[in-house]
Amino acid sequence: MSWSDKIPQAARDYLDANRLDEVECMISDLPGIARGKAVPAAKWEKLTQFHLPESIFFQTLTGGWGEAAGDAGFTEPDMVLKPDYSTTTAAPWAADGTLQVIHDAFDTRGDPIQFSPRNVLKRVVDLYEKEGWTPVVAPEMEFFLVARNTDPTKPIEPMIGRSGRPAAARQAYSMTAVDDYGPVIDDIYEFAEIQGFEIDGITQEGGAGQLEINLNHGDPVELADQVFFFKRLLKEAALKHNCYATFMAKPIENEPGSAMHVHHSILDKDGNNIFTGPQGGETDAFLHFIGGMQEYLPSVIAVMAPYVNSYRRYVKDHAAPINLEWARDNRTTGLRVPLSSPEARRIENRLAGMDCNPYLCIAASLACGYLGMKNQIRPDKRYEGDAYEGDGELPQGLYAALDLFDANTEMHEVLGPDFARVYSIVKRAEYEEFLHVISPWEREHLLLNV
Known part of the structure; x- marks a missing residue:
């Protein structure tokens, strides 16, 4: 052929x-x-x-x-x-x-x-397949449409929509806000259709100019490919209309950050969801998957939040989790079990930022659940109430997250030892480059006061 x-x-x-x-x-x-x-x-x-x-x-x-x-x-x-x-x-x-x-x-x-991101994800999927499991994921992509910013010293500002007022879009789930950016969204739909991608929906999120695109669930590698393609698609659609699409985790002060939530379910050889038992109840595999995420997610936060800016998103009461609690239909927890039929039971990881590499993020998230099921780790008690009232459990910066990543050799064996070695070296080199930059905050508060 x-x-x-x-x-x-x-x-x-x-x-x-x-x-x-x-x-x-x-x-x-x-x-x-x-x-x-x-x-x-x-x-x-x-x-x-x-x-x-x-x-x-x-x-x-x-x-x-x-x-x-x-x-x-x-x-x-x-x-x-x-x-x-x-x-x-x-x-x-x-x-x-x-x-x-x-x-x-x-x-x-x-x-x-080993250190090619698509190969890392394939390695993790292969581990599932050896157990007779088929992982299924569904990513959600949050991003901002912002005004062109050709001077990095100036703050990023939301795109001006047809209303002429950027703040008009700070209305979560508003259809009017979506219409405000209609020409860009029209091109997003057109590009996606030509490329053969199916969008499950586009919604206005809580930030000014912040949108979310949901993709249909499917094979992890195929979905990571789509996110990889979509990032480019969205940037090109925005540029046609004299604005930028940005996937920074926290591009604008006092606005919510952008996440890439990932929904997970696992099928057996017969295509049945192993998170659901014969009578429709939750299974040990379901609980062990959650337990694995609680146990191992701290060690891969450096993969899901890969830049110094990523940690600005984990702000209490600001639409991003601060801990590893789990609950049913509770968006304040890091791990959420959405409302669904028993056949569609799934677990949502809400920790990753949209600035992540989709192959590595999905690989790391699946790796945590895999180790939880293999090691039969039980989760903490289901959280009741507002999880922002709980203690913060996430590393407070990239350097601390990399220390946790380096220490977890069990995770390295799942993701690939050579990948773990290269990733840590490259991310630490990036952090060293960042330390050479003097920020506006330092100039404002330290120049004359210390």
């Missing part, structure tokens, strides 16, 4: 309407940025793989480098990148016919590169 026989129907429909000019061969780095090559269509026809240096995974968000090359030294050997044709989708914002294809990374022996 030719490569065009292996791609999804939506991509074929796009090719029927557009002459293919270019194919973007891409892979996610640790922050979740698309890296790769743009290949002319004529060359793509003959291409079965291409190469990039493995050092793309040692690069910090700012373009610096972590000393993560290992004993061999910084020689920048090539990886072999092979296309996953099932991920092929259009780039509808491009002037000429363009497809995007996600690739998987291998070394020259054919082994998966």
Whole structure:
């Protein structure tokens, strides 16, 4: 078969309407940025793989480098990148016919590169499959539409909608607020339809210019691919209308932060939800999954909250959890069991920020539940009331979170020891870069007062 026989129907429909000019061969780095090559269509026809240096995974968000090359030294050997044709989708914002294809990374022996984020998630899914379990996830993506900000020294401000008043959108679940940003949302829907993505819904969140997109539940790798693609889609749709889509965990002072809530359920070999028993009740597996998240989530907060800004989101009474309590239908807890039928029983992890890498976040979240079920960890008593009145249990900054990550070698075995090594080195390098920056707060309060 030719490569065009292996791609999804939506991509074929796009090719029927557009002459293919270019194919973007891409892979996610640790922050979740698309890296790769743009290949002319004529060359793509003959291409079965291409190469990039493995050092793309040692690069910090700012373009610096972590000393993560290992004993061999910084020689920048090539990886072999092979296309996953099932991920092929259009780039509808491009002037000429363009497809995007996600690739998987291998070394020259054919082994998966451990520190490639998509491979990390595949590793965790494989562990589930060896137990006869099929994990199912559903991500929720929160983000802000903000005014163009070309000067980093100036605060970020919400986009001005058709009402002319940015504060008019600070109304959670308001349909009027969604309409205020209608032209951007129209393009989001159009791009998603062309790319073959199904949006479960778009709602206005609590912040000015803050929206949430829900995706239908499904395979973890496929859903992570969609979030990876969606981040680019949303940025392109916003730029068409002279604004930015930002996935910072806390872009604007005194506004809520943006999360990527992840819903989890597990199916057995017969397709039954193992969180639900024969009579519709909650099972030991359900409780052990929650227990695992309570036990192991602190050690992967550095993955779900990967930047110094991420920890500004964990603010009491500000629409983000501050602890690991669990409850039914309670949005103040870190772990929530939504209202559902017994067949759809699921557990929502509300800790991750939208600034996370979706592959790594979903992998880490599933890893916590996996260890909970394997080790049969019982959860704490279900929380009653407002969990903001409880004690904070989350690390208070990236450095503390990285210390917890480094200490949990059991988690490293699930995610991959080489990934854990590289991730810690790169994130600590980013933190060192941050320490070189003097903030406006320091200049305002320390310059003349100390």
